[in-house]
Amino acid sequence: MARISSTTLKRLFHTMLRIRRFEEKIIELYPAQDMRTPVHLCIGQEAIAAGVCDNLRQEDYIFTTHRNHGHCIAKGIDIAALMAEFYGKVTGCSRGKGGSMHPVAPECGILGTSAIVGGCIALAVGTALASSFQQDGKISVAFFGDGATDEGIFHESLNFASLKKLPVLFICENNFYATNSPQSARQPHDHIAKRGASYHIPGFQVDGNDVVRIYQTAQRAAARARAGKGPSLIECRTYRWKGHVGPDCDYEKGCRPEAELRDWMQRCPLELFQSRLLADGIITAAEIVSLTEIIDADLAAAVRFGKESPVPDTTDLFRHVYGERD
Amino acid sequence: MPWTKVFIDQDDFDSLPNQEGLRWITFRDSLREAQLQMLQHDDKVFILGEGVDDPGGIFGSTVGLWEIFGKDRVMDMAIAENGLTGVAVGAALAGMKPIFVHMRMDFLPICMDQIINHAAKWHYMTGGKVKVPLVIRSIIGRGWGSAAQHSQALHALFLHIPGLKVVMPATPYDAKGLLMAAVDDGNPVMFIEHRWTYDYKGPVPEEMYRVPLGQGVVRRPGTDVTVVAISQMLYEAVKAAKALAAAGIEMEIIDPRTLNPLDEDLICASVRKTGRLVIADVGCRTGGAGAEIASRVAEKAFSALKAPIAIVALPDTPSPAAHALELAYYPGAAQIVAEVERLMGA
Numbered sequence: 001m002a003r004i005s006s007t008t009l010k011r012l013f014h015t016m017l018r019i020r021r022f023e024e025k026i027i028e029l030y031p032a033q034d035m036r037t038p039v040h041l042c043i044g045q046e047a048i049a050a051g052v053c054d055n056l057r058q059e060d061y062i063f064t065t066h067r068n069h070g071h072c073i074a075k076g077i078d079i080a081a082l083m084a085e086f087y088g089k090v091t092g093c094s095r096g097k098g099g100s101m102h103p104v105a106p107e108c109g110i111l112g113t114s115a116i117v118g119g120c121i122a123l124a125v126g127t128a129l130a131s132s133f134q135q136d137g138k139i140s141v142a143f144f145g146d147g148a149t150d151e152g153i154f155h156e157s158l159n160f161a162s163l164k165k166l167p168v169l170f171i172c173e174n175n176f177y178a179t180n181s182p183q184s185a186r187q188p189h190d191h192i193a194k195r196g197a198s199y200h201i202p203g204f205q206v207d208g209n210d211v212v213r214i215y216q217t218a219q220r221a222a223a224r225a226r227a228g229k230g231p232s233l234i235e236c237r238t239y240r241w242k243g244h245v246g247p248d249c250d251y252e253k254g255c256r257p258e259a260e261l262r263d264w265m266q267r268c269p270l271e272l273f274q275s276r277l278l279a280d281g282i283i284t285a286a287e288i289v290s291l292t293e294i295i296d297a298d299l300a301a302a303v304r305f306g307k308e309s310p311v312p313d314t315t316d317l318f319r320h321v322y323g324e325r326d
Numbered sequence: 327m328p329w330t331k332v333f334i335d336q337d338d339f340d341s342l343p344n345q346e347g348l349r350w351i352t353f354r355d356s357l358r359e360a361q362l363q364m365l366q367h368d369d370k371v372f373i374l375g376e377g378v379d380d381p382g383g384i385f386g387s388t389v390g391l392w393e394i395f396g397k398d399r400v401m402d403m404a405i406a407e408n409g410l411t412g413v414a415v416g417a418a419l420a421g422m423k424p425i426f427v428h429m430r431m432d433f434l435p436i437c438m439d440q441i442i443n444h445a446a447k448w449h450y451m452t453g454g455k456v457k458v459p460l461v462i463r464s465i466i467g468r469g470w471g472s473a474a475q476h477s478q479a480l481h482a483l484f485l486h487i488p489g490l491k492v493v494m495p496a497t498p499y500d501a502k503g504l505l506m507a508a509v510d511d512g513n514p515v516m517f518i519e520h521r522w523t524y525d526y527k528g529p530v531p532e533e534m535y536r537v538p539l540g541q542g543v544v545r546r547p548g549t550d551v552t553v554v555a556i557s558q559m560l561y562e563a564v565k566a567a568k569a570l571a572a573a574g575i576e577m578e579i580i581d582p583r584t585l586n587p588l589d590e591d592l593i594c595a596s597v598r599k600t601g602r603l604v605i606a607d608v609g610c611r612t613g614g615a616g617a618e619i620a621s622r623v624a625e626k627a628f629s630a631l632k633a634p635i636a637i638v639a640l641p642d643t644p645s646p647a648a649h650a651l652e653l654a655y656y657p658g659a660a661q662i663v664a665e666v667e668r669l670m671g672a
Contacts, residue, residue: 160403
C-alpha cells in the first residue's frame with residue numbers, strides 16, 4: 001500500500017463509497033415501484049470496479065454485465081443519466097431503451113452493456129481488435145462473473161485474444177453464485193484463474209475485497225496490454241450481499257446460507273479499506289463524513305433529475321431500430 | 327438497361343443489342359471485386375472468416391485478397407463462430423466495418439446469440455448512441471449430397487429479428503452493388519448468397535457503385551401473373567417465363583433483392599396490375615419468406631387478387647442427400663410453371 005500515492009488511495013476509496021451509496025440509494029427507492037427495471041446490485045463487490053477502472057483512461061473501453069452499476073460509476077458515467085435510465089426517462093443514458101441492464105456512455109468508453117451471460121467478453125475482444133487495427137493505444141476490459149466462465153464464449157474469446165495478443169483484461173468477479181447455483185455445482189475445480197493457462201494467458205487469483213491488491217494486479221495487466229504483450233485474466237474472489245436481482249437478501253428464501261453472508265459481511269471491502277486508511281492517517285474521519293455528504297448530495301440531485309425528467313414520446317418506440325447511414 | 331437484366335446463358339449475352347463497354351463477369355468475381363475495392367477504399371473494412379485466405383477463397387469470392395491486403399485484413403479465424411461474431415460486433419462498435427464470411431449458412435445457428443441478442447439489439451438498446459456496421463456473408467449450398475447441415479436456407483429466421491437487414495442478391499450486378507451498400511449501411515446486414523448463382527455472368531461496372539437496400543426490381547414486365555423470385559429462384563423464374571410466354575402467358579418477375587427492408591410497394595403495384603401472385607423461395611415453406619410476402623400482399627392488395635396466392639418453396643423437411651431425393655426436394659421452373667397455370671385457370 002505504501003507504494004501507492006495517498007491521492008490514488010483516496011480516489012479508490014471515493015469511488016467505492018460512491019458505488020456503495022448509489023446502491024444503497026436504489027435499495028431505499030426501489031420499494032416505491034416507480035423504478036420499473038430489474039436491478040442487480042453489487043454491494044460487497046465495489047473494490048473490483050474501483051481497483052480496475054482506476055488504471056484506465058477515459059477513452060479505454062469497458063464492457064460489463066447485468067450487474068454493472070459499479071463498473072459504470074467507476075468508469076465515470078453520469079449518475080444522473082444512469083438514474084434517469086432506471087426511471088425510464090428520455091434523458092436516461094440509453095434514452096429509456098436500456099434500463100438498468102444496458103447502460104451506455106461512449107464519452108467514457110462504455111459502448112453498451114449486455115445482460116446475456118458471457119456476451120460482453122467477446123465484445124471487449126472486438127474493441128481490442130479494433131484498437132490493434134487503429135493503433136489508438138486503448139485497452140479494453142471485460143467484467144464478468146464466475147457463471148460466464150462456464151460459457152463457450154469465454155473460452156473462444158480468451159483463445160482468440162491470446163492468439164492475436166490483443167490489449168484486453170478479463171476480469172472475473174467470482175462471487176461463487178450464478179443466480180442461485182453455487183460454483184461447486186457447476187465447476188469441477190475452484191480456480192478460474194488457472195483457466196488462463198490453457199490459452200497461454202497469465203491468470204491471477206486475488207482477494208476481490210482488497211482494493212489495493214486488485215489495483216496493483218490490474219495495473220500490471222494494463223501495462224502488459226498497453227505494451228502489446230496481450231491479455232491477462234484476473235479472478236477476483238468476492239461476494240454479493242444482495243440477491244441475484246432486486247434489493248433484498250436471499251438467504252431468507254433458502255438461496256444461500258445466512259452464515260456465509262454474515263461471514264463475508266465481516267470482510268466488507270469498504271470497511272476494510274477505510275480502517276487501513278484511517279490507521280495509516282491517509283484519511284480522517286471528518287474527511288469521510290464530508291466525502292459522504294458530497295456523494296449523497298450528488299445522488300439526491302441525480303434522483304431528482306431522474307424523477308423530474310420527461311418520459312419518452314411513444315413515437316420513440318420505433319426510433320433507433322436501425323441507424324442512419326453516416 | 328443491362329444492369330437489371332438477368333442472363334441465363336451465353337445466348338442471352340449475345341442477344342443484347344449494344345455490348346460496347348460492358349464487362350461480363352461472374353457473380354463470384356463481382357463479390358470479390360466489391361470486397362477488393364472496399365478494402366482499398368476504406369481502412370475500416372476487414373474480412374474475417376474460416377478459410378477466407380485459403381486457396382479456394384470461399385468458392386473464389388475472396389481468393390487472393392490476403393496477398394494484396396495481408397492476413398490482418400483478410401483474417402482466418404479460430405473455429406469459434408459465436409465468439410468471433412462477438413469479436414466482429416465489438417470491432418464494429420469501435421468503428422471498424424467487418425465483413426464476416428461463412429462458407430455455409432448452416433454455421434450461422436452457432437452465432438445466434440451474438441447476432442440476435444447483441445448485433446441486432448445494440449443500436450436500439452443504446453438509444454441510438456452506438457451503431458453496428460457489420461456485414462455477415464453466408465452462402466446457401468445445394469446439391470451433390472450436401473444434405474441437411476450443408477444446404478440450409480435460413481433467411482426467414484433473420485427476417486423475424488428487428489434490427490437486422492436481410493439482403494439476397496441474385497445477379498452479378500447486385501452482388502457488388504448490394505455488398506457495397508451493406509458495408510456502408512451502418513447496421514448489421516445478413517448478406518445471403520446462393521452457391522448456384524456463383525457461376526452466372528452479367529454486366530458489372532468496374533467502378534464502385536451501390537444498389538440501395540429496400541429497392542426491388544422488375545426483372546421482366548408482364549401482365550398475367552406476378553412472380554416474386556428470391557435469390558437463385560430468379561433464374562428458375564426466368565426459365566419459367568420463357569416457357570409460359572410460348573403459351574401466351576406473360577409473367578411479371580420481381581426480384582425483391584432485399585427481404586428486409588422489403589419493397590412492398592413494388593410487389594403490391596405489380597399484383598394490382600396482374601391480379602395473381604406466385605412467390606418462389608429458396609427456403610422452407612412454413613414461417614418462410616414466402617409466407618411473409620403473401621401475408622403483406624393479402625393485407626394490402628387483397629381486393630386486386632383474382633386467385634389465391636401460391637408459394638413455391640422447399641417442402642418442410644431437412645435437405646436430403648441422395649440425388650433421387652434432391653431431385654424431388656428442390657422446386658424449379660417446372661413448379662413455377664405449374665403454379666402459374668393453376669392460377670390462370672382459377
